[in-house]
Amino acid sequence: MSSNVLLNVNGIEVIYNHVILVLKGVSLQVKEGGIVALLGGNGAGKTTTLRAVSNLLAGERGEVTKGSIELRGERIEKLTTSDMVERGVIQVMEGRHCFAHLSIEENLLTGAYTRKDGKAAVAATLEKVYNYFPRLKTRRTSQAAYTSGGEQQMCAIGRALMANPKMVLLDEPSMGLAPQIVEEVFEIVKDLNAKEGTTFLLAEQNTNMALRYADYGYILESGRVVMDGEAKALRENEDVKEFYLGVG
Numbered sequence: 630m631s632s633n634v635l636l637n638v639n640g641i642e643v644i645y646n647h648v649i650l651v652l653k654g655v656s657l658q659v660k661e662g663g664i665v666a667l668l669g670g671n672g673a674g675k676t677t678t679l680r681a682v683s684n685l686l687a688g689e690r691g692e693v694t695k696g697s698i699e700l701r702g703e704r705i706e707k708l709t710t711s712d713m714v715e716r717g718v719i720q721v722m723e724g725r726h727c728f729a730h731l732s733i734e735e736n737l738l739t740g741a742y743t744r745k746d747g748k749a750a751v752a753a754t755l756e757k758v759y760n761y762f763p764r765l766k767t768r769r770t771s772q773a774a775y776t777s778g779g780e781q782q783m784c785a786i787g788r789a790l791m792a793n794p795k796m797v798l799l800d801e802p803s804m805g806l807a808p809q810i811v812e813e814v815f816e817i818v819k820d821l822n823a824k825e826g827t828t829f830l831l832a833e834q835n836t837n838m839a840l841r842y843a844d845y846g847y848i849l850e851s852g853r854v855v856m857d858g859e860a861k862a863l864r865e866n867e868d869v870k871e872f873y874l875g876v877g
C-alpha cells in the first residue's frame with residue numbers, strides 16, 4: 630500500500646439490527662488530497678459505507694462485523710463519531726440537516742464546536758468559508774428554513790469545513806438540486822480540494838457529475854464493489870456508459 634493512502638477500507642461487512650447484511654465485503658482506498666466517488670443506485674450501500682467510515686453506524690443500529698478500516702494506518706472501526714471528528718473526518722449527511730431555526734451563520738458556527746484554538750481562529754475559518762461560498766455570506770442572517778435547497782447544501786458543507794477537516798464525506802450532495810446549483814457545489818468542492826488540500830469521499834447517484842469532478846470512482850451494487858477505476862476510464866467504459874450514464 631502506498632504511503633499517501635489516507636483511508637483504507639478493507640473487506641468490510643456491515644449488518645443492521647443484527648440480521649440485515651448490507652455491505653458484503655467492501656474495499657476501497659482514498660489517497661490524501663483525492664476526490665473519490667462512491668457510485669451506485671438506490672440502496673447499493675453508499676450511505677452505509679460512509680457511515681462505517683465516520684462511525685455513525687451505531688446510531689442506526691448497524692455495525693462493522695468483518696474487515697477493517699484504517700485512517701493513516703490506524704484502525705478506526707471501534708472509535709466514536711467524535712473521535713473521527715477529532716481526527717479530521719467529517720460527514721455531511723444526505724438531506725443536508727441544517728438547523729432550520731438557526732441562521733446560516735449560527736449553523737456554520739455549530740461546526741466549530743470541537744475546536745480549541747480560540748475565537749479568532751474560528752472567525753478566520755468563517756471568513757474562509759464565506760470566500761468559498763459567497764452566497765452564504767449574503768444569506769448569513771437568514772434563518773436556514775427560509776433558504777433554498779442549494780444554500781442549505783452549501784451551509785451543510787460550510788459547517789463541516791468549520792471543523793478544519795482533513796477529509797469530508799459527502800453524501801449525495803446533488804440530491805434535489807437544480808443542475809446549475811449541482812455544478813456550483815461541485816466547482817466549490819474542486820476548489821477546496823485544490824486550494825486547501827481537503828480530501829473528499831463522495832457518495833453520488835449522479836454518476837455523470839461525480840465522474841467529472843472525482844479522480845477515482847468505485848461502483849457499488851447490492852453491497853459489493855463491482856467496478857473501480859480512474860474517473861476518466863470509468864467515464865469511457867461501455868458498461869458504465871450504458872448502465873450509469875444513460876448513454877449506450
Ligand code: ATP
Nearest residue numbers: 645649651669670671672673674675676677678689
Ligand atoms: P440511497 O441513495 O437510497 O441512500 P445507498 O446506496 O446510500 O442508497 P444505503 O442507504 O447504504 O444505500 O442502504 C443500503 C441498504 O441498507 C438498503 O437496503 C437500506 O434499506 C438498508 N439500510 C440502510 N439504513 C438502514 C438502517 N438504519 N436499518 C436497516 N437497514 C438499513
